[in-house]
Amino acid sequence: AQSVAQPEDQVNVAEGNPLTVKCTYSVSGNPYLFWYVQYPNRGLQFLLKYITGDNLVKGSYGFEAEFNKSQTSFHLKKPSALVSDSALYFCAVRAYTGGFKTIFGAGTRLFVKA
Amino acid sequence: DAGVIQSPRHEVTEMGQEVTLRCKPISGHDYLFWYRQTMMRGLELLIYFNNNVPIDDSGMPEDRFSAKMPNASFSTLKIQPSEPRDSAVYFCASSLMDRVQPQHFGDGTRLSIL
Numbered sequence: 001a002q003s004v005a006q007p008e009d010q011v012n013v014a015e016g017n018p019l020t021v022k023c024t025y026s027v028s029g030n031p032y033l034f035w036y037v038q039y040p041n042r043g044l045q046f047l048l049k050y051i052t053g054d055n056l057v058k059g060s061y062g063f064e065a066e067f068n069k070s071q072t073s074f075h076l077k078k079p080s081a082l083v084s085d086s087a088l089y090f091c092a093v094r095a096y097t098g099g100f101k102t103i104f105g106a107g108t109r110l111f112v113k114a
Numbered sequence: 115d116a117g118v119i120q121s122p123r124h125e126v127t128e129m130g131q132e133v134t135l136r137c138k139p140i141s142g143h144d145y146l147f148w149y150r151q152t153m154m155r156g157l158e159l160l161i162y163f164n165n166n167v168p169i170d171d172s173g174m175p176e177d178r179f180s181a182k183m184p185n186a187s188f189s190t191l192k193i194q195p196s197e198p199r200d201s202a203v204y205f206c207a208s209s210l211m212d213r214v215q216p217q218h219f220g221d222g223t224r225l226s227i228l
Contacts, residue, residue: 034216043118043205043219044157051214090157094213101170102217106156 002027004093006105013081014113021076021108023091033074034092034102035065044090050074061085081112116140118220120206126226132194135223138187139208147217148181148191149205157205163189164211196227 003026013019025031032051036044048059055067065076076089091105119138127133139146147162161171166183174181178197183189193200203224207217 032213036216036219041221041224043207043221044217045219046216049214049216101159101162104157 002093002095002101002103004091004103004105006089006091006108008108009106010109010111012111012113015083016080019078019081019085019110019112021089021091021110023074023076023105025072025074025091025093027093027095029095032094033065033067034094035059035063035074035076036090036092036104038088038090038107040087047076047089081110083112083114086110086112118206118208118218120204120220120223122223123221124224124226126228127196128228129197130195131227132192133196133200133225133227135191135204135206135225137189137191137206137220139189139206140218141187142210143208143218144211145209145217146183146189147207147209148189149207149219151203151205151222152201160191198227201225201227 005024007022034049035047037047038044047063048057048065050057050067058064063078065074067074088107088109090107092102094102121136145164148160150158160173161181162169163183179193181191203222205219205222207219209215209217
């Protein structure tokens with residue numbers, strides 16, 4: 001069965017510092033991995049995805065994520081956090097052999113302090 | 115481009131009343147998803163459609179919930195009768211028929227059952 005774990009409910013970081021939001025997954029077969037962001041009173045917005053190829057993928061708003069197959073992880077990163085990055089972040093996985101259902105993690109709330 | 119459009123944005127009604135949530139997916143998208151988001155349970159997939167046909171409704175909580183997609187540009191989620199525990203934010207999302215494509219979310223309907 002597919003599953004996604006986001007081990008941190010909340011991440012706090014100072015503006016200008018690098019940020020990491022962690023995600024681990026469990027699937028049968030090759031995974032398709034996604035990160036989404038949710039701002040207050042809005043729907044989830046797509047940030048980036050890993051399908052195949054380079055383990056470091058770049059997405060919107062300066063975010064990037066590193067795929068690590070041996071650790072089954074797909075951590076979201078940004079070199080320099082902005083206050084406006086404060087939001088709820090979701091990791092999601094879709095297995096190659098798993099139909100069309102996407103499994104979302106529980107979400108990690110990111111607070112960036114000025 | 116117009117995104118996924120949901121209506122109403124807010125709904126407050128009394129227990130026992132029928133509630134109908136509406137969704138217009140992005141034109142050309144083959145898949146439509148209904149999710150429910152609560153603090154306790156996070157983001158839950160209720161049902162999804164492919165080319166207007168329901169594919170997986172295993173997430174629908176009870177027979178009080180029903181969803182239809184009469185055509186490619188419209189879907190409804192109905193709760194009858196509504197209960198206070200149905201209070202949540204309900205999201206509709208759509209995507210292309212491709213496992214590597216992300217889902218596009220509407221801004222949700224915040225439902226409060228008194």
